[in-house]
Amino acid sequence: MNTKSRYEVIAELEEKKRNLIIQKDGLEDKLNEMRRSLRNIKREAEDQEEEIELFIKNKQRQEETFDELIKSTEDSLKRFGELEKK
Numbered sequence: 001m002n003t004k005s006r007y008e009v010i011a012e013l014e015e016k017k018r019n020l021i022i023q024k025d026g027l028e029d030k031l032n033e034m035r036r037s038l039r040n041i042k043r044e045a046e047d048q049e050e051e052i053e054l055f056i057k058n059k060q061r062q063e064e065t066f067d068e069l070i071k072s073t074e075d076s077l078k079r080f081g082e083l084e085k086k
Helices: 008-086
Strands: none
Touching: none
């Protein structure tokens, strides 16, 4: 069995105390980091909401544009089909 001297026990307890103080002091920093992270997440959510709103505003116009492109493509296919018959 290994027996520690009084000085070794005191040194270990002092080291443990220092580590606990460092951990305690770091709690406020960790809390601030968590708050910053939450703010960033909220900003990202707000940005996403704005993108959705913009998409909704532009959706009708985009649908109309796609309808025109589809019709134009159908007309082109029809013309090519008629050319092949001749």
